[in-house]
Amino acid sequence: MKFAKLIVICCLFHFFHAVNGQVRAYYKSEVITPIYSVISKEKNSSFFFPVYNNFPSKNTSFKVTKNTEVFIPENIKDRFKEPVSLFFRYYTKNIGQIHLYTITNNDQRKEVNINPNPADGYGLPTIASLNLDKDAYLKKIEIQFEVKEKELPYELVFSSLDLVNYKIKDEISPSSVFQKKPFDNSQYTSQQKSNPFQSHGELASFPENVTNENFKGRIDVDNVGKIDNKELLAETILLLLEDYPFYKEKEIDKNSFLKSSKQFLDRNIYLSKCEFVDSINSYLNRTISDPHFKIRSACEKPKRTTPVYTYRIGDKYVVSAIFDEELQKKIPVGSALLKINGRALTKNMDYKEINDELLKQPVKSYMSLDFIRPSGESDNVTYFIKDKYEIPENFKPRNLYLKKINDSLVYFKINKITYELNTAYLNNLDLINSSKGLVLDLRGCTGGDFLAASQFLSYFIGNEFVFFNYGYDKAGEKESVIVNESKNTSYNYHKKGKIVVLVDADTACVAEMIAHALVKYRKDTTHIVSKDKHTAGALSFAYEIYLPEGVTVITNALGDKRKIFLDEKIIEDKGIKPDLFIEIQSVEDLQPYKDKVLEKAISNFLL
Structure with a gap:
């Protein structure tokens, strides 16, 4: 049995059984x-x-x-x-x-x-x-x-x-959210002993009053009583919104938002469970629009898929991939979509929403696309959604994939920051250290474990360094999280080695912290390159709350209201700007085609 990670971001556990009509929230700890x-x-x-x-x-x-x-x-x-x-x-x-x-x-x-x-x-x-x-x-x-x-x-x-x-x-969660009704944790947490945060020697400094209990990434809730599970979901969402940390950064009036949120939940609680979950997700997406605050559910929904994907280039939504041989003959890649099932595409749409909401439809659904061919001719195609489309391997970037680009350059693809990253680094150290230049591809990497990230960074920085500041908005209420110097310098990336970090608008959280630290502490040898103006700007510890009936709330509002600062700044919704911005002018500039971002990163900084 492999170890289940107990610290923030991703962990999987089960829970106690509540008695006497109680609603209690638990986490698991390994002994x-x-x-x-x-x-x-x-x-x-x-x-x-x-x-x-x-x-x-x-x-x-x-x-x-x-x-x-x-x-x-x-x-x-x-x-x-x-x-x-x-x-x-x-x-x-x-x-x-x-x-x-x-x-x-x-x-x-x-x-x-x-x-x-x-x-x-x-x-x-x-x-x-x-x-x-x-x-x-x-x-x-x-x-x-x-x-x-x-x-x-x-x-x-x-x-x-x-x-x-x-x-x-099994341990009762001490989080402030669960000390309030309808939860009954307050009856037990006063008797519970807190434990200092344990970094296993990776960190030289961490705020003393932050405990291990603050970093339990998965919480399970047991509801044995009279409260309806939809009411429990609604109450949980309101409690989390009350502790949401980024109203100031998102320029949202907290009191007004809480009032309107309660009205929204009261108005929609009579929907079915699945409809209620979907309505809350839509509400959160159009209001706070935070990738670290959303809901998953086990509701069975019709399978949705698509053979056609689009990407925005300038003011056009251009067909970037087609995973169906018949359609490939009818719609050239690079065609500009005008309408989907008669609905005109407007300039204010997000291409990801077009792919996920308009193009991706239930199996056997009828689809009609109006488009302009690359040659300038208008055309239309109709088709039905199939049960499955085979996606070629080159469209699915492999996590922890390494390859030699040439005799002096190595490429390292990272999709998720876990402890496997450090194992992969050590297992390929000879290849990595034989290179004069290293490409770290963090495009699409949405984060992971910050302790795994700190260890990975220590191989490149070597000396003791400030990873981030953790605290409150007020001046003087932030403390530095400092990573120890590398324990064995023979495993470090050589100091003269050049690094380019590839990022995009989906690069988030811990991946943003890695990019920031490399540029800060290896500023003479490291550059960030992107096709987007900035990274996701979603930097916070995320938690998963497992409610009854297969409903899971992902949230960044379960901590103690402290925030993560990079160089004393909050990057929420702002992200990190690249040193070199690459404008995508055609589909051929994208992965897995020409990959103009990688090409320009190498020619500008590694040759």
């Missing part, structure tokens, strides 16, 4: 109690295992050169009364499958198989439950492995191979 280190001969090594979730980085390891057996001392057998798991992190080279055999006092023999992922390099840390029989305890563990190509060198290195008691513990 990991070490029992025994199977590998006790660890020593300093040339390997560096980065922070992963709740486990700090390690530069000690043990190399396994042959099949080995390790005996477990009998004096710890009482520790096996609780469920026992095996925690391991490892590095492999030319190793096939790894087999860990556990043998108990009653001769029960079980096998834990490890298929190295990736095939070579640092693997992802894993916890595997041993599922021992009642009253059984371990006597020994056998470590066996297969070499893929016997004539070539091989390595199997463990930094951890530990027996642990692993539990998931």
Whole structure:
């Protein structure tokens, strides 16, 4: 079982069962109690295992050169009364499958198989439950492995191979939102002990009064009582809007907005659950328009798809991709759309809304497009929406994809900021550090985990640095979040290496923080390039509140009203401006065609 991340942005958990008609909000925390280190001969090594979730980085390891057996001392057998798991992190080279055999006092023999992922390099840390029989305890563990190509060198290195008691513990959320009715958390949080925020050695400084509980990214709500689930949703939305942090930046009068929001919810609560959720989403989108404040639901809706996509170039909505062979013969890429099912496209429309709301329709829907061909001729085509359209691989950028552009340049695509990013960096360090220039492609990257981002940045900055400021609007009420200097400089990107960071209007949150820090602390070697005038400007910690009946509220209004500042500034809706703006003049300038942004970034800054 892979670790579930407990800190902000993405986490998946379950929840307690409320009793006596209560509405309570919970988060989950991992409790990991070490029992025994199977590998006790660890020593300093040339390997560096980065922070992963709740486990700090390690530069000690043990190399396994042959099949080995390790005996477990009998004096710890009482520790096996609780469920026992095996925690391991490892590095492999030319190793096939790894087999860990556990043998108990009653001769029960079980096998834990490890298929190295990736095939070579640092693997992802894993916890595997041993599922021992009642009253059984371990006597020994056998470590066996297969070499893929016997004539070539091989390595199997463990930094951890530990027996642990692993539990998931339910905790009442202390968030201020849940201290108010209809929630009943206030009855319990006064007895709850808070824990200091844990960065596992990554941060040199973090506000002292900010606790781990402030950064639980997923909250589950159990509603056992008389309150209707739609009423619970409405009350939750109002409480969150009361704590929404960006009224000033969005120039919205808070009191008037709260009043109109309550009126809207009262007026629409009689809709069906699915219609109510859709109406709230539409309301939030046209009022605060914040990607960190929206609702998802498990409502079944007709499948919607489209073979045609458009992109705005100048004042035209130009066909940028067609995923249907028959339509490709009828609509040339580069054609300008005029009408969709008789509806004229106007200049104030967003091309993304055209793709998602007008072109994307239920299966078997009739579609009519009026357009002007690149040659200037007017035309019309009709078609029916099919059940499925195959999207070519070059239209689906792979996360953590690396390639050599030429002998001196390397390209690194990043779709999401997770701890896998740091593993991918280390596993490709030789390729990255052999380059004179590096392209970090953060286009479409909507963020991720800020601790993973801080570790990634430390490889490029090296020295201790201010990542961001965290606090309130008033002067003097902000504290610096400082990242420690790199723990091992041999893993850093070389100082003379040039970097271009590719961003767009969808680059958001932690990805914006990475772009900002690289330009600030490597200003002589780093530049930002984009086809858009600025990044998303959506920088805040996001949370997921799982309400009953499959409704999930994504929000940035669950913290303690502190904000993230970059150089003492809020970038909400403003984003980060590129050093070089590339104007898109034709479809051929886009990915995955010519990719003018990448082309110009290289020619201007890396050659």
